Amino acid sequence: MKCAVRTTELRLAEPLRISRSTTTARHAVGLSVEHQGLHGHGEVVTSVYYGLDTASLHQWLHRSSRELARFPDPETALTALTENTTGGPPAVTAAVESALLDLAGKRAGKPVHRLLGASTAPTAATARTIGITTPARAAALATRLAGQGFTVLKVKAGSPDPEDDIARVRAVRAAAPRARLLLDPNGGWSTYAAPRLLGRFAELGVEAVEQPVAPGDPEGLARLAARSPLPVIADEDAVSFEDARRLAGRVHGINVKLAKCGGPGAALRIAGLIAGSGTDLMLGCLTASSLGIAPAVHLADRARWTDLDGHLLLAHDPWTGIGGDDGTVRASARPGLGVHPSPELAEAGMRP
Numbered sequence: 001m002k003c004a005v006r007t008t009e010l011r012l013a014e015p016l017r018i019s020r021s022t023t024t025a026r027h028a029v030g031l032s033v034e035h036q037g038l039h040g041h042g043e044v045v046t047s048v049y050y051g052l053d054t055a056s057l058h059q060w061l062h063r064s065s066r067e068l069a070r071f072p073d074p075e076t077a078l079t080a081l082t083e084n085t086t087g088g089p090p091a092v093t094a095a096v097e098s099a100l101l102d103l104a105g106k107r108a109g110k111p112v113h114r115l116l117g118a119s120t121a122p123t124a125a126t127a128r129t130i131g132i133t134t135p136a137r138a139a140a141l142a143t144r145l146a147g148q149g150f151t152v153l154k155v156k157a158g159s160p161d162p163e164d165d166i167a168r169v170r171a172v173r174a175a176a177p178r179a180r181l182l183l184d185p186n187g188g189w190s191t192y193a194a195p196r197l198l199g200r201f202a203e204l205g206v207e208a209v210e211q212p213v214a215p216g217d218p219e220g221l222a223r224l225a226a227r228s229p230l231p232v233i234a235d236e237d238a239v240s241f242e243d244a245r246r247l248a249g250r251v252h253g254i255n256v257k258l259a260k261c262g263g264p265g266a267a268l269r270i271a272g273l274i275a276g277s278g279t280d281l282m283l284g285c286l287t288a289s290s291l292g293i294a295p296a297v298h299l300a301d302r303a304r305w306t307d308l309d310g311h312l313l314l315a316h317d318p319w320t321g322i323g324g325d326d327g328t329v330r331a332s333a334r335p336g337l338g339v340h341p342s343p344e345l346a347e348a349g350m351r352p
């Protein structure tokens with residue numbers, strides 16, 4: 001198998017502010033694997049929080065490319081794949097596995113969800129993120145999104161003054177009264193304030209809250225969840241399988257992102273672990289192109305909450321194929337991941 005690595009800049013349509021940072025752009029580093037005239041593609045994006053920069057991602061993917069060249073075909077490579085076969089970041093393993101699944105699906109004439117055990121193409125109502133902004137701006141965005149068909153809105157929180165978050169959620173609730181609301185402080189609340197704030201947001205009709213307090217104290221998060229009037233979903237405190245094992249049955253949900261757990265296989269293992277424990281699955285993502293989001297869409301039938309809007313935040317998505325502009329993401333029934341490069345990428349030599 002032959003591999004190629006390519007970097008694309010992903011610029012957001014507008015800056016996304018969360019409690020710890022503001023994002024305006026990322027680099028997407030893509031891996032293409034070719035075998036007998038067919039191509040499989042995967043993507044990993046840069047992330048300051050996870051310590052992933054463009055140079056290190058190139059190094060890891062070139063190392064992975066050399067390892068993949070030793071296998072006779074993608075099926076053999078997938079069989080050998082473990083949670084972290086590269087020895088590198090889980091996000092790199094996820095990109096490698098996604099590229100192999102895409103290629104294996106094309107070789108078998110099957111979409112990736114069938115390779116992963118689902119008989120029909122998953123569809124899901126995805127949350128659409130509203131960053132930390134003014135109540136007026138949040139309300140205008142909520143009105144527009146509801147008009148487009150979004151039924152789930154995720155509001156970022158964690159402002160220095162919690163009253164700003166309250167005002168933003170009130171504005172979104174008034175602008176989109178029928179929408180399901182999720183809240184994500186990204187660990188921005190103190191352990192002292194969190195119980196009181198959970199109660200106030202419950203009164204505003206918020207459905208669930210992700211990672212209310214700073215990561216690093218999963219026991220404290222579990223104690224908070226035990227007395228919370230709202231479902232508490234672990235995100236930054238639930239990265240690996242062992243993290244999920246520690247929190248299963250003790251929080252209401254776990255946000256599984258392929259880039260942090262290590263790919264579709266690792267996500268399925270976590271889903272199996274928490275099934276029946278009282279902890280539900282949320283599928284999340286980083287800001288990425290449709291190529292980066294597609295593998296999780298093929299798992300969307302397993303999740304209670306779906307937050308796969310990373311491609312919808314972009315000014316220009318260099319890949320297409322999973323939809324989402326109307327509030328629903330859809331796994332393709334075409335072989336592989338079912339995504340296609342933009343005309344610009346195709347002109348630059350990217351093969352579907």
